[in-house]
Amino acid sequence: MSSELNADxxxxxxxRVLDFSLQNPRAMRVYKAFxxxxxxxxxxxxxxxxxxxxxxxxxxxxxxxDIVRKAMALWSxxxxxxxxxxxxxxxxxxxxxxxxxxIVLGVGIARSRIVEVVFEPLIELIxxxxxxxxxxxxxxxxxxxxxxxxxxxxxxxxxxxxxxxxLSAANIDVVLIRAARTLGIKGWRFYREIVFPAISPDLxxxxxxxxxxxxxxxxxxxxIAADVGLGYMINYARAYFRVSDMFVGALTIGVIGYAVNLxxxxxxxxLFSWRVNDER
Amino acid sequence: MEQTPKLRFDKVDMVFFRPxxxxxxxxxSISFDVGAGEFVCLLGPSxxxxxxxxxxxxxxxxxxAGTVTAGSRLxxxxxxxxxxxxxxxxxxxxxxxxxxxVLGAKSGAGKVDHVRFDHFLGVTTGMxxxxxxxxxxxxxxMKQRAAIARTLAxxxxxxxxxxxxGALDPYTREALQDQLVEIWxxxxxxIMFVTHSVEEAAYLAGVVILLKAHPGELKAxxxxxxxxxxxxxxxELIGIERAIRRVERT
Ligand SMILES: Nc1ncnc2c1ncn2[C@@H]1O[C@H](COP(=O)(O)OP(=O)(O)O)[C@@H](O)[C@H]1O
Ligand SMILES: [Mg+2]
Numbered sequence: 207m208s209s210e211l212n213a214d215x216x217x218x219x220x221x222r223v224l225d226f227s228l229q230n231p232r233a234m235r236v237y238k239a240f241x242x243x244x245x246x247x248x249x250x251x252x253x254x255x256x257x258x259x260x261x262x263x264x265x266x267x268x269x270x271x272d273i274v275r276k277a278m279a280l281w282s283x284x285x286x287x288x289x290x291x292x293x294x295x296x297x298x299x300x301x302x303x304x305x306x307x308x309i310v311l312g313v314g315i316a317r318s319r320i321v322e323v324v325f326e327p328l329i330e331l332i333x334x335x336x337x338x339x340x341x342x343x344x345x346x347x348x349x350x351x352x353x354x355x356x357x358x359x360x361x362x363x364x365x366x367x368x369x370x371x372x373l374s375a376a377n378i379d380v381v382l383i384r385a386a387r388t389l390g391i392k393g394w395r396f397y398r399e400i401v402f403p404a405i406s407p408d409l410x411x412x413x414x415x416x417x418x419x420x421x422x423x424x425x426x427x428x429x430i431a432a433d434v435g436l437g438y439m440i441n442y443a444r445a446y447f448r449v450s451d452m453f454v455g456a457l458t459i460g461v462i463g464y465a466v467n468l469x470x471x472x473x474x475x476x477l478f479s480w481r482v483n484d485e486r
Numbered sequence: 487m488e489q490t491p492k493l494r495f496d497k498v499d500m501v502f503f504r505p506x507x508x509x510x511x512x513x514x515s516i517s518f519d520v521g522a523g524e525f526v527c528l529l530g531p532s533x534x535x536x537x538x539x540x541x542x543x544x545x546x547x548x549x550x551a552g553t554v555t556a557g558s559r560l561x562x563x564x565x566x567x568x569x570x571x572x573x574x575x576x577x578x579x580x581x582x583x584x585x586x587x588v589l590g591a592k593s594g595a596g597k598v599d600h601v602r603f604d605h606f607l608g609v610t611t612g613m614x615x616x617x618x619x620x621x622x623x624x625x626x627x628m629k630q631r632a633a634i635a636r637t638l639a640x641x642x643x644x645x646x647x648x649x650x651x652g653a654l655d656p657y658t659r660e661a662l663q664d665q666l667v668e669i670w671x672x673x674x675x676x677i678m679f680v681t682h683s684v685e686e687a688a689y690l691a692g693v694v695i696l697l698k699a700h701p702g703e704l705k706a707x708x709x710x711x712x713x714x715x716x717x718x719x720x721x722e723l724i725g726i727e728r729a730i731r732r733v734e735r736t
Pocket of ligand 1: 502534
């Protein structure tokens with residue numbers, strides 16, 4: 207981070223084109239892409255050597271090419287897309303369910319002593335429980351269908367979003383709050399026109415983290431009871447010893463998580479350009 | 487002069503209680519009157535309780551003892567009749583200048599008079615050209631102009647200002663001082679203006695309320711009868727500054 211800053215100060219735009227040093231963020235990006243490619247190539251090379259020397263079972267660790275071939279095969283039958291859509295729908299819907307309660311309780315706990323005293327003890331008690339620990343209960347209560355998965359994801363995302371919102375709402379610049387009060391903005395208007403816009407950049411971060419949490423836990427819930435979804439695909443492949451399918455499933459989740467995060471980061475910059483420290 | 491004051495502090499005490507620390511008495515028996523249409527400066531060293539007095543007048547904090555009356559009503563919370571301009575500008579960063587100005591007034595009489603807003607932005611504070619900018623695009627002086635326009639748009643009877651020009655460079659500060667005086671003399675609003683600058687108080691005020699610190703107490707009330715237009719660094723104003731400094735030393 208700091209090295210990028212230094213580079214900005216030290217090098218005018220024109221000189222940077224020919225700057226191959228590690229101080230140049232653009233060069234760094236190229237190098238990073240290169241190291242990634244190098245690792246994949248090395249893996250492929252090891253697989254090639256192994257096909258001659260047989261020092262490990264190639265069925266357990268397929269080569270990058272095997273995985274890509276498998277992914278293309280799964281894509282051409284439409285199976286991969288089906289699993290992707292199912293998992294993403296669950297994550298997005300689960301986060302959507304958590305969204306409103308997380309905002310209401312997060313803002314409530316930060317800004318109202320009554321809400322704080324009623325809900326905070328319970329929330330703090332439940333917080334340390336890893337979501338996975340309650341999954342079996344959710345299945346008993348809500349069945350093995352979609353509902354238990356959605357609620358499970360909502361549960362995992364709720365804490366992330368609520369905590370981010372509560373922290374943000376507690377730290378709204380007191381001068382802004384005072385200005386709002388002296389301007390006669392109160393009641394529902396105060397929350398809608400002052401609190402909500404003030405916390406919205408952090409809320410957005412909360413949603414981004416909530417989606418990440420959703421992608422982390424979705425797989426587990428699809429292991430247990432599902433007939434579609436990337437978690438199901440991985441677990442099903444395990445039963446039939448299709449390791450390439452398992453790699454495809456895991457890597458797909460990685461790519462989706464990365465892409466969703468990237469899109470949201472871009473949207474975030476657009477949406478909250480009013481922020482003073484927005485210098486990107 | 488004998489009419490009811492616009493703002494009256496009557497034996498106001500303020501004690502802050504902090505966890506695990508002894509309570510601090512910040513204000514002790516503060517009493518003063520501000521007449522209608524007066525320009526009053528609260529002057530005193532940093533930490534003497536000027537902001538606390540202003541916040542109490544605004545209804546943002548409640549005094550530990552004593553009463554504050556605005557017009558004929560007891561102050562129990564923020565109200566229409568008292569507008570505040572903060573040193574930190576306090577513009578809502580997600581709103582444009584114009585939206586900031588409109589925002590407060592929406593809670594007022596219920597209708598938004600756009601002609602009046604543009605008047606405030608344009609004629610009164612010279613911000614019309616910048617009305618669609620975000621606060622982060624403005625200089626400090628422009629931010630404070632926008633904040634003043636926002637306060638004026640609410641049409642308060644009393645304007646409370648907490649070191650509004652304290653963060654500005656001297657040129658901008660003088661320009662804004664003159665603009666404020668113009669607004670004041672045109673509207674005849676009551677202004678209570680907090681500052682720690684003797685020059686600023688002597689230039690602006692009709693009445694200077696001098697405070698001392700630890701605990702914050704009223705030290706003296708100095709009248710400044712100098713006629714407008716005033717001239718900075720004129721004999722008359724320097725005389726007032728001298729009078730203020732003489733009292734300050736005692
Ligand atoms: N909420 C608070 N809790 C405790 N002490 C406070 C609080 N607000 C102000 N003070 C103290 O009261 C004194 C006066 O503060 P303030 O009114 O801001 O002074 P001024 O505006 O004249 O510089 C200071 O010593 C400050 O530390
Ligand atoms: Mg102050």
